[in-house]
Amino acid sequence: MKFNRRAFIKAAAIAPAATLPFVSCSENYSSTGDNKSVLRADFSxxxxxxxxxxxxxxxxxxSRISKAQELMRENKVDALFLEPGTSMKYFLDFDFFLSERMVAAVIPSSGDVMYICPKFEEDKVGELVKFGSEIRTWEEHESPYAVVKGILSDKIGRTGTLGIEERCRFFLYDGIKKEASGFNYVLGDPITAGCRMYKSAAEIALMQKANDITIEAYKVLFDSLYEGMSQDDFREIASQAHKALGANGSIGANFGEWTAFPHGSSKVQYLKEGDVVLADGGCTIEGYKSDISRTIVFGQPTDRHKEVWNLAKEAQTAAFELAKNQGVKCEDLDAVARKVISDGGFGPDYKYFSHRLGHGIGMDGHEWTNLVRGNDTPLAKGMCFSNEPGIYIVGEFGVRVEDCMYVGENGPVYFSQPSPSIEEPFA
Structure with missing residues (x-):
């Protein structure tokens, strides 16, 4: 398929109205007087x-709290300290804004969860608490760290080991450590990652929904490309399409030579005929993410475009096929994809495929664990990853194909079906 405005209008003329989620025609554009166009889109x-x-x-x-407590006992950690963020949401269904004032929870290795907050926030925090019931507070002139020490003393004693969730801000860790100096402090990843890395069927279903929605948003986007479109136009269409589909989401893009930067360029760009378009983004459903990249050409792809795109697709397929084997490690998938690209003339190593093959995904867009050299973690049921090989040729263009997958009962399963070709972004 050739992606340009003329091709879309032709398709619109012959396709059933029900299949056209986006209307693109001459009256949908207006000049702002500075060589830019403003898109008026119909998402109805x-x-x-x-x-x-x-x-x-x-x-x-x-069950997550129980598993966390089991992992604490296995790792000789007496309690886990959390502040608001995805881990606190994951375990406790608790969400609160971050400020300089501590709002936090302590999950002990046995017993009920306890919360810490400023006294004036006690009623509000109380409304949000769903697991455990005890909230300990501090007045503005008092130390929240002393409150944490009191909880640790009551639950554990004068000494022990406290796990700190990895995204906890340093000043909180530092304050607790100074106040409760008799404790040993460790990173809480064996507990948080030990739970969150392995998704349940309910989590997989939410991620599947997020991916299904993002694919539909992509279809709107690629049907609405036009000469002179800016990156801001592109993102706005993506946002509005996701919203119409019931989600908060975003997809960004880079055009032409700027696609050779894996995460794009800050330079203002306007789409023109023959540009490679590298788009990347997703949405959130009940806290769970999608992440999909698509690379197409606005116009007719050249043989060079096809050669590079096909090689990236071959690398993606090789990694997926390897994931079907027993005993495969995370680093093995990166290695097999990197070999395909290097053997295809775009090596050695990181020269053109300049990043790891993939990252974990769930409640965070990037979370445990990564498909990268040196990670000997074996694949296991419930793990979720992006599979996103890329080839970036500075001064020309870049290509990335990205679809996320999970490890199911019988091997890997894609959340979004990979593109068949550079001219067919949707399976």
Whole structure:
């Protein structure tokens, strides 16, 4: 398929109206007088896709707390300290804004969760607490670190080991450590990652929904490309399409030579005929993410475009096929994809494929664990990754194909089906 405005209008003329979620025609554009165009898009044909979404149940969160406590005992960690963020949401279904004032939770290796907050926030925090019930507070002139020490003393004693969640801000860790100096402090990853790395069926379903929605948003985007389109136009269409489909999401893009930067350029860009378009983004459903990249050409792809794109696709396929084997490690997938690209003339090593093959994904867009050299973690049921080989040729263009996958009962399963070709972004 050739992606340009003329091709889309022709398709619109012969396709059933129900299949056209986006209307693109001459009256949909207006000049701003500075060689830019403003897109007026009609998203009325898009339907909310979230009616069947099932949030994570209370029972599942309770099982997460129990598993965390089991992992604490296995790792000789007496308690886990969390502040608001995805881990606190994951375990406790608790969400609160971050400020200089401590709002936090302590999950002991046995017993109930306890919370810390400023006295004036106690009622608000109390409304949000769903697991445990005790909230200990501090007045503005008092030390929240002394409150944490009191909890540790009551739950553990004068000494022990406290796990600190990896995204906890340093000043909180530092304050607790100074106040409760008799404790040993360790990174909480064996507990947090030990739970979050392995997704349940309910989590997989939420991620599947997020990916399904993002694919539909991509279809709107690629049907609405036009000469002179800016990156801001592109992102706005993506945002509005996701919203119409029932999600908060974003997709960014770079055009032409700037696609050779894996995460794009800060330079203002306007789409023109013959440009490679490298788009990347996703959305969030009940806290769970999608992440999909697509590379196409606005116009007719050249043989060079096809050669590079096909090699990236071959690398993606090689990694997926290897993941079907027993005993495969995370680093093995990176190695097999990197070999395909190097053997295809775009090596050695990181020269053109300049990043790891993939990252973990779940409640965070990037989380444990990565498909990267040196990571000997074996693949296991419930793990979720991006599979995103790229080839970036500075001064020419770049290509990335990215679809996320999870390890199912019988091997890897894609959340989004990979593109068949540079001219066919959707399977």
């Amino acid at each position: 044909k898009l339907k909310n896709m979230t009616a069947d979404v099932k949030p994570i149940s209370r029972e599942e969160r309770q």
